[in-house]
Amino acid sequence: MLSSFKNDLQICVIGASGGIGRCLLKKLDNDQSVKSIYTFSRKEISPISNKVKTFHIDITSEDSVKKASSHITNQSIDLIVVATGILHDDGIVPEKRISDLNPMNMQKLYEVNTIGPAMIAKYFIPLLDSTEKSVFAVLSARVGSIKDNSLGGWTSYRASKAALNMIIKTISIETARTIPNAIIVGLHPGTVDTNLSKPFQKNISKEKLFSPNYSVEKLLSVINNLEAKDSGGIFAWDGKQIDY
Numbered sequence: 001m002l003s004s005f006k007n008d009l010q011i012c013v014i015g016a017s018g019g020i021g022r023c024l025l026k027k028l029d030n031d032q033s034v035k036s037i038y039t040f041s042r043k044e045i046s047p048i049s050n051k052v053k054t055f056h057i058d059i060t061s062e063d064s065v066k067k068a069s070s071h072i073t074n075q076s077i078d079l080i081v082v083a084t085g086i087l088h089d090d091g092i093v094p095e096k097r098i099s100d101l102n103p104m105n106m107q108k109l110y111e112v113n114t115i116g117p118a119m120i121a122k123y124f125i126p127l128l129d130s131t132e133k134s135v136f137a138v139l140s141a142r143v144g145s146i147k148d149n150s151l152g153g154w155t156s157y158r159a160s161k162a163a164l165n166m167i168i169k170t171i172s173i174e175t176a177r178t179i180p181n182a183i184i185v186g187l188h189p190g191t192v193d194t195n196l197s198k199p200f201q202k203n204i205s206k207e208k209l210f211s212p213n214y215s216v217e218k219l220l221s222v223i224n225n226l227e228a229k230d231s232g233g234i235f236a237w238d239g240k241q242i243d244y
Contacts, residue, residue: 001031002079004224006132008035010077014057014068014120015084017041019194020139023212024083025052027220038077040068059084059116069123076129079223082120082138086112087157087196094154106156113160118167121184125175128182135223136175140164140186140234147243165234165244172232183226186234188242189215210237 002009011028015021016039028034029049039045040057047054055071058064087094092105117138128134142148144161165186172184191197191204192215210218218237225239234242 001027001220002033002224004133004226005033005078007033009033009079010036010038010075010129012038012040012072012077012080012124012127014040014059014080014082014124015139016054017043017045018083018085019196019212020189020192020216021081021083023216024081024219027213027216036075038072059120060111062119062122065116065119066123069127072127075127076131076134077124077127078129078132078134080120080124080128080136081223082117082136084112084116085139085141085196088199093199094157096153098155101155106159109156109160110163113157114163114167117164118171121167121171125171125179125182125184128179130179130181133181133183133228134179135183135185135226137185137187137219137223138164138168140168140188142188142236142242144186145234145242145244162244168234169232169244176228176231181228183228183231185226185230185232187219187222188234188236189219190237 011034013021013025016025028037037052039054042058045054055068057068095101125136141161143158144165146162168184168186175182175184190210192210192212215237222235222239236242
């Protein structure tokens with residue numbers, strides 16, 4: 001599954017209790033090339049095998065992210081996947097028009113979708129293997145593309161993901177100097193049948209609504225095919241690069 005990496009992989013999955021994170025964890029657990037998986041989530045999850053180690057994280061707290069990273073000692077991590085994100089929550093729904101904008105809701109989306117992954121990058125990227133291919137991948141979204149925005153709406157979510165994409169690009173430039181073999185990317189998983197997309201599936205055709213299993217298989221294929229030149233890019237589930 002991850003044939004372009006070395007064997008005995010050390011992997012981190014952050015957001016392992018979500019729909020995509022849970023599926024990703026199961027897939028990696030069944031991969032014989034994976035030696036150990038460090039999982040981090042706000043909600044408690046049960047380890048599914050001896051190679052899975054679970055820890056708590058609150059990505060909206062820098063102290064929590066820093067503490068979470070400290071659980072990994074004397075290890076060179078090959079792959080870090082940040083499978084966190086928020087589109088809606090109690091009292092939060094995507095805006096249809098500018099009059100719907102709410103500063104508290106905007107702040108929440110930025111905390112989870114933008115600042116959280118940035119803090120994860122701050123403390124986890126230094127743990128990447130510096131000798132061979134390693135990847136730091138964050139779930140982003142096609143609607144975060146400024147060039148691709150032809151419909152409007154969803155202002156806070158779009159903006160939080162657009163900001164995330166800029167953070168990915170900026171961090172990739174610095175990381176290329178310090179960890180030359182590391183690849184920093186954003187991934188668009190498609191529209192996946194999870195709680196995040198549930199309220200918005202009505203007008204999605206069946207062929208465009210992916211199961212978590214299908215999406216994760218595609219994302220792992222994208223990760224496996226990444227090369228150093230791809231660092232800083234945002235890639236969709238089909239491997240195609242998304243414009244900023």
